Every structure is written in structure tokens, then in C-alpha cells.
Amino acid sequence: MTSYTICVFTENTFGLLNKITIIFTRRRINIESLTVSETERKGISRFTIVIKEESRETVEKVVRQIRKVVEVLAVFGYLNDEVVYNEIALFKIPTPEGAKRLDIETVNKTYKAWVVYWGLEYVVIEKTGTEEEIFDFFNYIKPHGILEFVRSGRVAVSKSSRSLVEYLPEEEKYDYLSYN
């Protein structure tokens, strides 16, 4: 299985997430992670979707299928080495009295993770990195017990020197649904 990162640029309208994800459902492709945010251009959303798939052909077919959605402005598909990517994870670790002390220096220096909140009986540690780095830290911290663990899903930018929004239609042209 190969990881693919699919970046989808869309107008920001209701129901679009649904219109995109049903294309994966129909082809029985599991979405590993999905994030959506507004881009540097107002009114344009960027979906970052990570899937694992054997066949590059299938991924290409899905990309073409996504392009058919009327509100979709552009779709790009990448292999891991074509993007710079990261995700963020939050760990809620119990710190009851008498428990094994957290080695903050290792957490900071070895794992580049930071405590971002001190509760009375727990801390929240933030770790940014690739999926592998996050799971390395997960394995390290696991013996302390994990109360909650959450990952953001991948965000990625292409290694191309051009801005991806350059490929999108001009700004004034998509601003036609003024009531949104």
C-alpha cells in the first residue's frame, strides 16, 4: 500500500465535504485522514486527504472523479516524497501523586514534544511531526498511561516552487455567490 496525499481546492459551500467523501465511499477507499481549512485566498477551502491505495491508477481515477464536482476548483495528488507534511497530536497523560515522574527533558529534547497545559492530575503534551514520529512518541509515553490521544490528520504543502492557488481561477471569478 502506498500513501497518497490528495489536495482539493474548493469553493466554500454547504455539503461539499459530503460531495467529496462519497466518491471515496463508492470506490470503497478508506480515508486515513482529512483536514479542511481556508486557504490564503478568502472563500477557497483546501482539503487534505490521505489515503492508502495499491494502485496508482485507482487514485488517478478518483482524482478525476473529484474534479467533476462543480464546486471543486482544482485537485492535486501527491506521493509522500512530493510533499512536506506534518500533523499535530495531543496526549493527555495522568500525573497522580506518587506516580512515575515524567522525564520532561527527554520529552523536549529527544521527542521535540511540549507540555502545553498543566492540570491538577494530568498534563497535555503537544507533539508535531509525521505519523511515524508521533507513534514513536506514543510508544515512549504509553507506560505513563494515556487518558486521551488525538491526531489532527495530515497537513501538507507541495514541494513545487509555485503557489498552488496560481492554478486556480482568478479571484473575482469565483466570488459570484455573494450571499455565502
Next chain:
Amino acid sequence: MMTREETTTAVLKDPQVLNESTELMNGSHAVIRALLAEGVDTIFGYPGGAIMPVYDAIYDYQDHVNHILVRHEQGAGHAAEGYARLSGKVGVCLVTSGPGATNLITAIADAIIDSTPMVCVVGQVAKHLLGTDAFQETDVIGVTMPITKWNFQITSADEVPEVMAKAFYVARAGRPGPVLIDITKNAQSEMMTKPFKYDFCHKLPGYHPRLVPKREHVEAAATLINGAKRPFLLFGHGVKLAGAEKELLELVEKTGIPCASTLLGLSSVPVNHPLYAGWLGMHGNYSTNRLTNECDVLIGIGLRFDDRVTGDVTRYAKQAKIVHIEIDPAEVDKVVKAHAPVVGDAKEALRMLTPLLNPNSHEEWHAKFKELDAEEEEAITIPELSANTEKIKMAEVVRMLSDKTKGEAVIVADVGQHQMVAARYYEFKRNNSFITSGGLGTMGYALPAAFGAKVGDPEREVVAIIGDGCFQMTIQELGTIAQSGLPVKAIILNNNYLGMVRQWQQLFFEKRYSFVELQNPDFITIARGFGVDGHTCDQRENLSDSLDKMLASDKPYLLEVIVEKEENVFPMVASGASVAEIRLR
């Protein structure tokens, strides 16, 4: 037929329906004004609670738009499809929320797979009730997401002009398809806050279909075709949708390449044209299927290599280089990998391609087709058409109809054996003459679609060919037809069976006939009950007179023909078989 610009100009001259207004109007009036601005002359619809304000507005516009009251929303959908397929215009449906909308679903699914332009305006509960399980509330946007080219929910009157313009643009641009507009009741009744002004939509940031193909792609295709010893051209619905019939003929006549049609491509090339090789696919011709696996270059134009065309795709034309001319980029490489893909409108592509091709005649190659055609004639066609069975055969009915109408009628076939027989034995001489549910295979399609087609072009003779099973799925539309008085002709080929399923059970399930025999009503009595005249023909010697009587009627007419109970349609590419393994019996 008026062009969109002409109709719009005609509308503009009428003060009641100017596409710009100084007075404020409510959302419902804006919906109708938008339809008129788009040149819509016919609406197929059914009123109900959540669409009543729009129906109230239509009352004022009866001189400008012909609203046809169907008997079931599915009938509205198929009628709009038939209308669109024959007239080339966008079919329009107007129905209420909840069950009104869900009844339309089958027709929408049918329209998307057969690339039929349609705009469905559907009522919805008021905005403040959305998501509350209000009376007749269904999440129609959610339900129709995978089966529409685009859908949108209007929740305020001010949105109407822009969204309607976008709907019509999306429905007809590029590869056509159905668009659904869900309009909340408050948006229908509230006043717009600004005067109505209709601006046509010509492009969208996220949707700009490529019409003119890239020159280098056309050149690559031309090189492959020019180098071919045994080229074979397949054409589909895309040729008709692009209006490229003339350009297609120019190409085959210059190059001498034999051409064959998909189900929805039928009638784009006249069957008596010397370069027309026949029909493709599961029940297509013997030669066209066999030789698909012997050609060296396969040229597909405006088709999507449906599995009913390819049979087992892993054994489909593997020896050939593939040229695929198609407007929808998602269809290229979807099923069959193209060596020379050309994305663009069929007409534009052919205009660019033909001048680059060398004249040729391919006589030896044609002889191979003729050889196999002769085998098929002898094994199937001649016996079918000269049967001395006790009961009439479907093929005889269709061929006699073909002769009597000089191959110039519009045939609307339902789904099943009679559909395949209609496609096989009607000798189409005029383009845009075959309407059927190809991709979805929707039983019950033909009666409403034939009606819609007749509305779309009343000058043409429209004959529906329907099975006894199919007929009972949308039988209520006899009421719509009777009320319109339009001379739609329908032939039921009655074998008291769900014939195609029975055929499969016979051939592939050891004749275990599982729920395929029907106890049918007296169709003629039912038709008369609706006010449609008709009669039954069960003797071969009466068939000719029966068809004459039906064709001579200037009113709707139903002819029931009692046919052989257990006849099978051949040739046949069995499910999972290669096209080369097509069986003659």
C-alpha cells in the same frame, strides 16, 4: 426548433416576462421568470404542499409555459428525459418535497448515467423547519448528491436568479446531466429585496469543460488511425449530444473505416449506410463484437466503454491501440486505457481530426464484417423474421413497424428483451430516432419518455415499444397522455413474462423460472378506462392491419401484440464472456 438565443429574444419581447423587472417579485415568480428566460416552454410536474407558491405563480404564466400534470413524479422525470433527448433542450420537472422528490430519484439516476440534461425544481419545507423532521421533509440534497451533476438548496428568494442560471448552465454544458434545485417554501413566498434581473451563466470557476481538444492529442490520434490496417470506429451517445452526426459520416466516408454504434448511439448513422457495421454489445451484432478483438486500432467516440459493450474487459480489444474521444475527462482511462486520448466535444474533435486522416477503403477488412454478417443473417435474422411459429415474434413486429414508418419514426424502447429486439430490428434511417434507458436500465421508462419526446417534437412520429412487465411500472401515465391528447403510439409486446430475466434463468440458472411469470390485466380495457383507444393483435395475418390502424390514429393509441412466450434474444455475449465469444444460439 428555436435556438436558445431565439427563444430568449422571443421571450424578451413580451412585457410580462422580461428577464429584467423594475417591480419586486417573490421567489416563485422569480423561478418562473428564470425558466422563461432560459427558453423553457414545458414543465412536467406534480403539485404538493411545499411547492404550492410556485404553482400559484405558474397560474399567472399559463400563456407562456405549458405545464403538464403527470400522474406520478417518476413519470415527470422520464417525460422530461424523453423531451430532452428528442428536442435537445433541458427537460424541466417541478415537484414537491419529501415523497414528491423521492419519487423523482429513479429518473434523476437515469438521467445522470445517460447524460440527459434536466433541471428538477423541488419544493422543501421552510428554512426554519429544516432538519426538524417536518411534514414531508426529506434531505433531498443529501439523497441526490451522488446522482446529480450538481445540486443546491435555495433558502432565500434573492438567490433564485443566480442559482437558476447556474443550474441551466451546468445541466447543458459539457457532458449534460441532471441538476436538482431544492427550494424552501419561505424562499418561494418571500419577496426578493432587489428587482429581478437574469444574467445567463456562461462559465463557472470550478466547471469549464474542454470543448476544443488539444491539437497534439488530435495529431497523435490521427497518426495511430493513419497507420492502422484494420481500424474500427465505435460511436456512442456523445456523437448525438454534440450534434456531430454529419462530422462522423465525413470521417468514415473519407477513411472507409467501418463504424458501429452503442445502444444510445443508434440512429446517428443510418443502418443502410455501407460503412455502418452494426450495433455493439451484449445483444449487438455478431461481426461487430467478434471483430472488436481483431481490429488493430479501436476508435471510441463519445462513449464510456460500458460493461454491456465490453463484456469481460480483461479480454477486450487487447490487441488494439485505443483512440478515445470523449468530453468527460473522468471517462478516459476509466475502463479501457487509451493510447491516444482526446478530451473534447465530439464535433470539435472530428472537425480537427478528419482533415488529418488519409483516404482509404479497407476493402478486405470490410469483407470480414460481411462474412460474419452473413452468418448472423442465416442463423438468426432470417429465421426470426420468417417464423412460422404459432405466435408472432417480437422481431417481426419491430421490422414491420420499421418498414411501415420507413425507418423514420422515433422509437422509445423500454427495458428488456423488447428493447434489444427494437434496437436490433428497427432500421433507423434518420438521426436522433432512438430513445431508451441505456445505463440504468429503468423499467417503466418508455411510456412517459415517449410522451415527453412527443411533447418535445410533435412533428415526429413517436412509437414506444414496451414489455408487459415494464408497462405496469408506469401505466398510470396513460392518464397524462390521454389528457394531453397527443398521438403517442405504444406497442406492448406481451409474452406474459419478464422476458429477459426468464431468458437468463433459462440459459444460466438451469431453467429455474423464479418469479418471472405475470398474471396481466386486460391492457386494452385499462387503456380505454383512461380514455386511450387500442386493440390486441394475436394473429400474424392481422399484424400489418393492426400496425396500420395504430399509425393512422391521430390520437394516443395502444397496440397490444401477443408474442411467443419463450423466445430468446440472440446473438448474446454472456455475462463475463469476452466479446469474441458472442453466441449465435
